[in-house]
Amino acid sequence: MKYLIVAGAIVALLNYAPESLGQKIPVPTEKNLQRTMFTTVPARVSYPSTELNKIFSLHINDDVSIRLNDQFVFTGTIVDKVERTSGTISLNIRSVNYPGALFTVSAVNIPGEKTVFTGRILHPGYGDVLELIQENDQYYLRKKNQNKMMVE
Numbered sequence: 001m002k003y004l005i006v007a008g009a010i011v012a013l014l015n016y017a018p019e020s021l022g023q024k025i026p027v028p029t030e031k032n033l034q035r036t037m038f039t040t041v042p043a044r045v046s047y048p049s050t051e052l053n054k055i056f057s058l059h060i061n062d063d064v065s066i067r068l069n070d071q072f073v074f075t076g077t078i079v080d081k082v083e084r085t086s087g088t089i090s091l092n093i094r095s096v097n098y099p100g101a102l103f104t105v106s107a108v109n110i111p112g113e114k115t116v117f118t119g120r121i122l123h124p125g126y127g128d129v130l131e132l133i134q135e136n137d138q139y140y141l142r143k144k145n146q147n148k149m150m151v152e
Contacts, residue, residue, distance in 0.1 A: 037098055037126040038143060041072045047132065047139045052117050056089055056107050064093050068141065074103060074121065087111070100125065105132060122146060 045068045055064055060081050066074040080092040087109035095101040098121075105119030117139060119132040130141040 035126050036128040037101060037123050038072075038121075038128050038130060041130065041141075041143060042069075043143050045069060045072055045130075045141045047141050049115075049117065049139055052105070052107070052139060053115070055091065055093070055105070058091075072141075073097065076101075076103065095121070098123065 093103040121130040
């Protein structure tokens with residue numbers, strides 16, 4: 001009887017082992033990082049700060065449509081909004097027209113100074129990222145390789 005229970009346990013493990021081995025976690029590979037998602041987007045696109053301010057007045061589950069030029073329109077839904085007491089507001093916008101892409105953008109309000117924006121649009125399965133940068137009081141989305149991005 002003792003060996004019958006052990007044999008039953010072994011048979012059960014052998015039955016369920018192939019199913020558990022079939023579940024794979026997607027990991028970005030070198031091949032995936034060579035694919036690009038933002039092929040129609042120019043290397044650098046102007047993003048007016050007035051447009052940036054507009055999205056911060058929206059709420060969770062609101063739809064967002066950002067038209068920067070004829071080649072790049074980003075539409076999505078705000079899935080997260082965090083307001084910190086230090087004057088920082090962060091948004092996560094899940095894309096509709098670039099499935100799987102996420103626009104993470106933050107506004108840092110420094111008393112007595114202009115609001116500073118930081119952010120990026122990325123998809124973990126693709127090799128390109130659009131990074132929000134500021135140059136001479138103008139904001140741009142600049143295309144970069146994902147493997148050259150540093151996680152903050």
